[in-house]
Amino acid sequence: MNTANAQSALAPPTVASSDGTLLSVSAEASSTRVPDIAMISTGVVSRAADTATAMRQNAEQMAKVMAALKQAGIAERDIQTSGINLNPQYHYQQNETPKITGYEARNTVSVKVRDLSKLGKTMDTLVAQGANELNGPNFQVDKPDEAYDEARRGALEKAQARAGMYAKTLGLRVRRIVSIDETGGYRPPVPMMRAMAMDAKNAGAETAVAPGESTLSVNLNIVFELGR
Structure with a gap:
């Protein structure tokens, strides 16, 4: 049995014996969607001379x-505590034992924002109410299955067309698909966030964010059997 490889890196673990030629093809396709949710991480860091005061504040x-x-308008199910920490703060001086100067308490939560039109205002409100840690946003597609299926169909069509081209060139035909291996990936958009200076001129301005587009890709490694 002869073996022809379109992608030399591909090597299926087991293939049923036949009198045909095996052709390994890799094809990728992507689908884009506008994100409809965003994840942000926010919280409070407090410092005090003793542990009790730090935790209380x-x-x-x-x-x-x-x-x-x-x-x-964030539902309780969309708020999840991601970390609570209490750590001593040290003063370091050469040739001396580090001394505890106080304690730092930290509480952070992960937040899912479903209404992106309110994202900037929500972030500003958090800061105004005392949040001194804010990270994100990480834009996502809430239900990506349809987009992934679209990418799967595209990758499969590419692989079949490529296999057909090889078969025709070799004077063969595609008999069947022996195996399919799928890998996928999600490429989130790079968030564009612009913090507006809160001065007398634009006291009503809010943080501007742009969700852009997310790319959902699927890569198929397919082994075809070619024959007469």
Whole structure:
């Protein structure tokens, strides 16, 4: 049995024996969608001389942040605590043992924003209510299955066309597909965020964000059997 490789890196683990020629083809296709949700991480960092004060101040400020999220229309199911930390703060001086100067309390939550038209205002409200940590947004497609299926069909059509071309050139025909291996990927858009200076002239301005487009790709590694 002869073997022809369009992609030399491909080597299926097991292939049923036949009198045909095996052709390994790799094809990729993508589908784009406008993101409809965004993930942000926000929280409060508090520092104080002792642990109790640091935790208490952090809890008080974090309560305001959580209230701001609910006021912005974020459902409880879309808010998840991602970390609570309490760590000593040290003063370092050469040739001396580090000394504890205080404690830092940190509480962060992951937030899913489903209404992107309110994303900028939500982020501004969080900061106004005491959040001093804010990361994101990470834009996503909430239900990507349709886009992935679209990419799968495109990749399959490419692979079949390529296999047909090889078969025709060799004076053969495509008998069947022996195996299909799929890998996929999600390329999120690079978020464009512009913080507006809050001065007397634009006190009503809010942080501007642009979701752009997300690319969802599928790569198929397909082994075809060619024959007469």
